[in-house]
Amino acid sequence: MTSPNDSNKNNNSANNEAGNNTSEKQNGMLAGILERASKSGIGRKKSTPNPVESAVAKDMAEIHSNPTKLRLAFLGGGSFGTAMANLAARNGCDATLWVRNKRTVKAMAKTQTNKKYLPGYKLDDRLKYSHDLAATVKDKDIIFIAVPGLAFRETVKNIAPLISGQSIVSLTKGMEKDTFAMMSDIIKEVLPEVNFGVMSGPNLAIEIMKNMPSATVIASESEPLRHAVQAALHSAFFRVFASDDVRGVELGGALKNIYAIAMGMAAAYEVGENTKAMILTRALAEMSRFGVEEGANPLTFLGLSGVGDLYATCSSELSRNYRIGNMLGRGMSIDAAVKKLGQTAEGVNTIQQVHEKATKAGIYMPITHALYAVIYEDKAALGVALHLMEAGFRSDVEFVMAHDHSNAALTAHMKNSSNSAKDNTKDDAKSKNSDADK
Numbered sequence: 001m002t003s004p005n006d007s008n009k010n011n012n013s014a015n016n017e018a019g020n021n022t023s024e025k026q027n028g029m030l031a032g033i034l035e036r037a038s039k040s041g042i043g044r045k046k047s048t049p050n051p052v053e054s055a056v057a058k059d060m061a062e063i064h065s066n067p068t069k070l071r072l073a074f075l076g077g078g079s080f081g082t083a084m085a086n087l088a089a090r091n092g093c094d095a096t097l098w099v100r101n102k103r104t105v106k107a108m109a110k111t112q113t114n115k116k117y118l119p120g121y122k123l124d125d126r127l128k129y130s131h132d133l134a135a136t137v138k139d140k141d142i143i144f145i146a147v148p149g150l151a152f153r154e155t156v157k158n159i160a161p162l163i164s165g166q167s168i169v170s171l172t173k174g175m176e177k178d179t180f181a182m183m184s185d186i187i188k189e190v191l192p193e194v195n196f197g198v199m200s201g202p203n204l205a206i207e208i209m210k211n212m213p214s215a216t217v218i219a220s221e222s223e224p225l226r227h228a229v230q231a232a233l234h235s236a237f238f239r240v241f242a243s244d245d246v247r248g249v250e251l252g253g254a255l256k257n258i259y260a261i262a263m264g265m266a267a268a269y270e271v272g273e274n275t276k277a278m279i280l281t282r283a284l285a286e287m288s289r290f291g292v293e294e295g296a297n298p299l300t301f302l303g304l305s306g307v308g309d310l311y312a313t314c315s316s317e318l319s320r321n322y323r324i325g326n327m328l329g330r331g332m333s334i335d336a337a338v339k340k341l342g343q344t345a346e347g348v349n350t351i352q353q354v355h356e357k358a359t360k361a362g363i364y365m366p367i368t369h370a371l372y373a374v375i376y377e378d379k380a381a382l383g384v385a386l387h388l389m390e391a392g393f394r395s396d397v398e399f400v401m402a403h404d405h406s407n408a409a410l411t412a413h414m415k416n417s418s419n420s421a422k423d424n425t426k427d428d429a430k431s432k433n434s435d436a437d438k
C-alpha cells in the first residue's frame, strides 16, 4: 500500500528541477513547524496492519460496492450517537445503538425517536436498539463511541474484554480530566492492538437530523478503516472526508469548544462583527499553535475539523458550548449554566485541561487563559477582555509563517523610541529650565 507520504515523495522528486525555488520558499515559510510535527510522529506514523485491521481490510472491495455488509455498533444514546447511528441505518448498514438505560431503549424502539435528546425527529425503521453491551459489540466491524469525554475510558474498559476483530472510532470531542489524554490516547492505552480512528467536523446533530448538507473527517492511520467509515456514513447529505492526521483532527474538535464558549460570552455583550472575526481568527491561531506542540500538522486546522467546526460552533445557538458561554456572559455561574443546559458541553472541562497544560508547557494561549480567569478565578470579563486587547505586538498567522512571533525587534524599537522621546522631553524641560534660569 502506498502511503500519502510516499506519493508526496514521488511528486516532489518529479517536480524537483522546476519547483526548486518554490519548495525552498515553502520550506522557509513553514520553517520548523512541519519538521516538529513529523518528528513527534503523532498521527502521521503508519503502523503495520494488525489482525484487527485485516477484519475490515479483507472485505474492503466488497464494502465499497455494498456498505450494507457493514455491521456497526454506536455506543451512547445522546444526540450525536443517535444521529450517526441513524445515518448508518439509513445507508442500509446493520446498525445498533447501545444506550445504558433499559427503559430508554424500550421507549426508543417503540417510538423510533430519541425523546430526550432529539425530540420530534423520526429515526430510520432499520435502526436497532440495545442496552446489552456485550451483544451490541459482538461480531461488529466497527464500534463508534459517542459518550462524553469523562465517560470514555470507562466505556473502552467495559468493551475491552469483548474486542476480537472490531475497529473503534471515537466521535467524542473531549479531553480526559486531569490526565490531558485525548480519546485516541485512551484507546491506545487500554486496547493497544486495536485499529482505531477519530471522526470530527462541523456536525451539529440537529442539522444532520434535518438533512441539512454537512461534512466531516475520519482520521485514521488505517486506510481500510477510513474507507469503511466513508462507506458507512457517506450520503448526499453527509460527506465524509479522510485524513491521516489523527492528532490534528481530534484536537480541532476538542479545542474549538473553548472558543465556542468565548463566542457565546462575547455575543452576550453584543459585540460587533469585527470583534467576532478577531476572536474566531485568533482562536484558530491558538488552536494551531497548541496543535503543533502536540504533534499535529498545523494545516489540518484549516480543514473541516479545524476552521470548519470552529465556525459552526462559534456561530450557532445549537452549540451547547456556545450556549454555556452565553449564559456565563449574562451573569450565570458555571455550575448554574451547566445544570440549566442538561447536556454535554465538553468545553467546560477542556478549558481547564488546556489552561493547565499550556501554562506548564509555556504555550501562548491568551484566549484560553482569559476564559479560565473569568470562569474559574471569578475575574471581571470586561477587565480581562481589555487586558487581552492591550497585549503586546504579535504577528499574524505565525503558526504557519516563520516569524519572530514575539516581535522582539519591533517591541525593542518602540521601547527605545518611547525612551528617547522621554529623554527628549527631559532635555527640552532641562533646556527650558536653563533658559528660565538665564
Ligand SMILES: NC(=O)C1=CN([C@@H]2O[C@H](COP(=O)(O)OP(=O)(O)OC[C@H]3O[C@@H](n4cnc5c(N)ncnc54)[C@H](O)[C@@H]3O)[C@@H](O)[C@H]2O)C=CC1
Residues within 6 Å of the ligand: 076, 077, 078, 079, 080, 081, 082, 100, 117, 146, 147, 148, 149, 151, 154, 155, 171, 172, 173, 174, 203, 204, 205, 206, 342, 343, 344, 346
Ligand atoms: N451533539 C452534537 O452536535 C455533537 C456532539 N459531539 C460529541 O459527541 C459526544 C457526545 O455528545 P452528545 O451525544 O451530544 O451528548 P449528549 O449530552 O446529547 O448525550 C450524552 C449521552 O451519553 C450518555 N452517557 C453519559 N455517561 C455515560 C456512561 N458512563 N456510559 C454510557 N453512556 C453515558 C448519556 O446517557 C447520554 O445518552 C461529545 O463528546 C460531543 O462533543 C460531536 C459532534 C456533534
Ligand SMILES: O=C(CO)COP(=O)(O)O
Residues within 6 Å of the ligand: 173, 201, 202, 203, 204, 205, 257, 260, 309, 312, 313, 318, 319, 320, 321, 322, 344, 345, 346
Ligand atoms: O461539536 C459540535 C458540532 O460540530 C457540537 O457542538 P456542541 O457540543 O457545542 O453542541
